[in-house]
Amino acid sequence: MKTLYLDNAASTPLLDQVKSKMFDVMTDCYANSSSIHFAGVQSMKEVEKARELIANSLMASSEEIFFTSGGTEANNWVIQSLCLRRDPRRNVIVTSKIEHPSIRAPIQWVQDNWGMEVIEIGVDSNGVIDLNELKDALNHKVLFCTLMHVNNEVGSVQPIREAAELCSKLGIAFHVDACQSFLKLPIDLSVLELTYLTINAHKIHGPKGIGALYMRKGFELPALIRGGGHELNHRSGTLNVPAIAGFGKAVEIQKSKPATFNELTDNLNWLASQLQVEFPQCVINSPQLNRAPHILNIRFRGFLGKDIFWALNKAGIAISNSSACSSNKMTPSHVLKAMGLSDEENLESMRISIGLLSRKEELQNLIHKLKEIIK
Amino acid sequence: MREVSEQIDLRGIPCPRNTAKALMFLEALDDDMISLIIIDDGEPLNNFLESLELETGYRIEAKEQQGNFWNLYILKEGP
Structure with missing residues (x-):
C-alpha cells in the first residue's frame, strides 16, 4: 500500500x-x-x-x-x-x-x-x-x-x-x-x-x-x-x-535552502484553500494569518475526528487528531478548548502537518481520499 | 614573525573540546597563514600539542607563556 x-x-x-x-x-x-x-x-x-x-x-x-x-x-x-x-x-x-x-x-x-x-x-x-x-x-x-x-x-x-x-x-x-x-x-x-x-x-x-x-x-x-x-x-x-x-x-x-518557508507555506495554503472549496463542512481551526507554515488544524462539522483519522489510516494516510504525545487518549485538546471550541468541535478536529518531503500531488491524494470519506 | 591572521581563545574550555575546536580552527585557515591559539597551561596545552603532532602541515612558530595560559603561534604550511 x-x-x-x-x-x-x-x-x-x-x-x-x-x-x-x-x-x-x-x-x-x-x-x-x-x-x-x-x-x-x-x-x-x-x-x-x-x-x-x-x-x-x-x-x-x-x-x-x-x-x-x-x-x-x-x-x-x-x-x-x-x-x-x-x-x-x-x-x-x-x-x-x-x-x-x-x-x-x-x-x-x-x-x-x-x-x-x-x-x-x-x-x-x-x-x-x-x-x-x-x-x-x-x-x-x-x-x-x-x-x-x-x-x-x-x-x-x-x-x-x-x-x-x-x-x-x-x-x-x-x-x-x-x-x-x-x-x-x-x-x-x-x-x-x-x-x-x-x-x-x-x-x-x-x-x-x-x-x-x-x-x-x-x-x-x-x-x-x-x-x-x-x-x-x-x-x-x-x-x-x-x-x-x-x-x-x-x-x-x-x-542553505532559504526557500523552505515559502515552499511549505505555498503547499499549506493550497491545501487550506482546496479543503474549503471541496468541503463546505470544513472549518479551519488554525489561524488564517500569522500561522506556522506546516500545521493545519481542521474539523468537518458532523464528523468525529477519530473516525476520519482511522479511515485515512486504513488508506495509508497518517495524520493526527491530537498532539502526538496524547494521541492515544480521547480527551478534548486543551489547546482547542483554550481557543473557545466546544467539546463537540474539539472531538471533530484533526491536525495535518506537512514537511520538506511533502509534495502537492500527495496533498491532492489526501483531498481525493477525504472526498470518499466525507459524504 | 609575520602578523597573525586569525586567533582563537580556548581558555576555560576543557579537554578534548579545546583540542577539537583548535584543530577545526586550524583546518579552516588558508595556507601560509599564521594563527594565534590561546590555551590554558597544563593538560589543555599538553593534550593539544600531542594532537597537533599527529596532524601534518602545521608548524609552531613561537610559544609564549603568559601566567596560567599560553600563546601559540602556528603557521599553516599547507600540503
Missing part, C-alpha cells in the same frame, strides 16, 4: 544526507567524545561542528548551545533548575494555556511539590496569547516566563519578541520552546531578548533523541543530570555523537 505521511509536527523522516552523515559518524567516530586520544578528538570535532552549525543558525555563539536528549529534557531542565533557585518572594511562573505537555507537566510538578504559583495566560480564537494579559501578569514576584513560539496543535505563532521585551524590562528570565518553529520561522538570538530556548532535531528531519538548550551567556543553569561533567558540567552523559552530527547536518541542509 502506498503511504502518505502528514504528521510532520509529531516527527519527520530523516533526510538522505542526514542518514548518510549519521551512518558515517556511527561507523568512523565511535570513540567517546570525552576521550583525549586522537579517536576521541575526532568524535568531539563532529560534536563541535554540529554545535557551531546550530549556533550560527540561531545567531548565537556555540558556547551557548548545550545538547540534551530532546526537547522534553531541555524544557524540564529550564523549569526545574530555575525553580531550584526559588524564594517565597519570587515564586510565580507565567506561561500560557496552550503549552506542550513537556512544559505543562514539569510546571504542574513544581506547583504541586515546591509550592510554585502559576499564571496561565489565555489565548484568543486564533490561539494567540493576549499580550495585555501577559503584561499584567509580569511583576517582581515572577521567577520566569515560558511560552512556546509555535503551537504544535494549531500552528499559531506567539508574539515572543514582544514577550521577551516585556520580560527583559523587568529582569524576568524568559524561555521559549521553539521545537515547532526552529528553521521554519526566523529566530535571531542576537536581537531577541530571551534567556533560554529549546530546540530538537526530529522536527527538522533530523534524528530522534537529540535536542539542545540555548542558554544566554551569563544565565547558565545548574545541571540536573550530574556525572562525568559533560557539556561544561551542565549536562553529564556520554554524548550521542551520531545523533548530534545528524542534528547539525539537518540544520546545515535547511539553512
Whole structure:
C-alpha cells in the first residue's frame, strides 16, 4: 500500500544526507567524545561542528548551545533548575494555556511539590496569547516566563519578541520552546531578548533523541543530570555523537535552502484553500494569518475526528487528531478548548502537518481520499 | 614573525573540546597563514600539542607563556 505521511509536527523522516552523515559518524567516530586520544578528538570535532552549525543558525555563539536528549529534557531542565533557585518572594511562573505537555507537566510538578504559583495566560480564537494579559501578569514576584513560539496543535505563532521585551524590562528570565518553529520561522538570538530556548532535531528531519538548550551567556543553569561533567558540567552523559552530527547536518541542509518557508507555506495554503472549496463542512481551526507554515488544524462539522483519522489510516494516510504525545487518549485538546471550541468541535478536529518531503500531488491524494470519506 | 591572521581563545574550555575546536580552527585557515591559539597551561596545552603532532602541515612558530595560559603561534604550511 502506498503511504502518505502528514504528521510532520509529531516527527519527520530523516533526510538522505542526514542518514548518510549519521551512518558515517556511527561507523568512523565511535570513540567517546570525552576521550583525549586522537579517536576521541575526532568524535568531539563532529560534536563541535554540529554545535557551531546550530549556533550560527540561531545567531548565537556555540558556547551557548548545550545538547540534551530532546526537547522534553531541555524544557524540564529550564523549569526545574530555575525553580531550584526559588524564594517565597519570587515564586510565580507565567506561561500560557496552550503549552506542550513537556512544559505543562514539569510546571504542574513544581506547583504541586515546591509550592510554585502559576499564571496561565489565555489565548484568543486564533490561539494567540493576549499580550495585555501577559503584561499584567509580569511583576517582581515572577521567577520566569515560558511560552512556546509555535503551537504544535494549531500552528499559531506567539508574539515572543514582544514577550521577551516585556520580560527583559523587568529582569524576568524568559524561555521559549521553539521545537515547532526552529528553521521554519526566523529566530535571531542576537536581537531577541530571551534567556533560554529549546530546540530538537526530529522536527527538522533530523534524528530522534537529540535536542539542545540555548542558554544566554551569563544565565547558565545548574545541571540536573550530574556525572562525568559533560557539556561544561551542565549536562553529564556520554554524548550521542551520531545523533548530534545528524542534528547539525539537518540544520546545515535547511539553512542553505532559504526557500523552505515559502515552499511549505505555498503547499499549506493550497491545501487550506482546496479543503474549503471541496468541503463546505470544513472549518479551519488554525489561524488564517500569522500561522506556522506546516500545521493545519481542521474539523468537518458532523464528523468525529477519530473516525476520519482511522479511515485515512486504513488508506495509508497518517495524520493526527491530537498532539502526538496524547494521541492515544480521547480527551478534548486543551489547546482547542483554550481557543473557545466546544467539546463537540474539539472531538471533530484533526491536525495535518506537512514537511520538506511533502509534495502537492500527495496533498491532492489526501483531498481525493477525504472526498470518499466525507459524504 | 609575520602578523597573525586569525586567533582563537580556548581558555576555560576543557579537554578534548579545546583540542577539537583548535584543530577545526586550524583546518579552516588558508595556507601560509599564521594563527594565534590561546590555551590554558597544563593538560589543555599538553593534550593539544600531542594532537597537533599527529596532524601534518602545521608548524609552531613561537610559544609564549603568559601566567596560567599560553600563546601559540602556528603557521599553516599547507600540503
